[in-house]
Amino acid sequence: MSNVRQLVLLGPSLSLLLANAVLVIHVGIAAFVVAGLLLVIVGNLQHWGWVNNAWFRVAHIAAIGIVVAESWLGFVCPLTTLEMWLRSRAGDASYGGGFIEHWLQQLLYYSAPPWVFVAAYTVFALLVLATWWYFPPRFKSRIHEPVA
Secondary structure: HHHHHHHHHOOHHHHHHHHHHHHHHHHHHHHHHHHHHHHHHHHOOOOOOHHHHHHHHHHHHHHHHHHHHHHHOOOOOHHHHHHHHHHHOOOOOOOOOOOOHHHHHHHHOOOOHHHHHHHHHHHHHHHHHHHHOOOOOOOOOHHHOOOO
């Protein structure tokens, strides 16, 4: 009975839909990491105050920190694992699919020796850390704010 219920709740169509959703989220996070660094640099040169917002900067450094930790520890990203599991549930273990899906996968997954990823992620994280020194985030002090 539980196998039947599991198949109904997570059938091939739903599994494939969820796998594609995970892929889109994964690409979004990768874009946030890469674009975040560019936004901090360009934004500070253009005097955009929001790029030094503490929440934005902490989220950005946490995201690249997780990527670097995973690479140094040899962990596969949980989003990759989840996506692959969902694709196997859908009977779509290969990377086929539609146009958008194909190009999102080409953007996110590429082949190189593991040390290349460790080095690239580490250098990128060092650049992010350098922006913390050169363009420090703005942590608002609530001590001087008027009470409403």
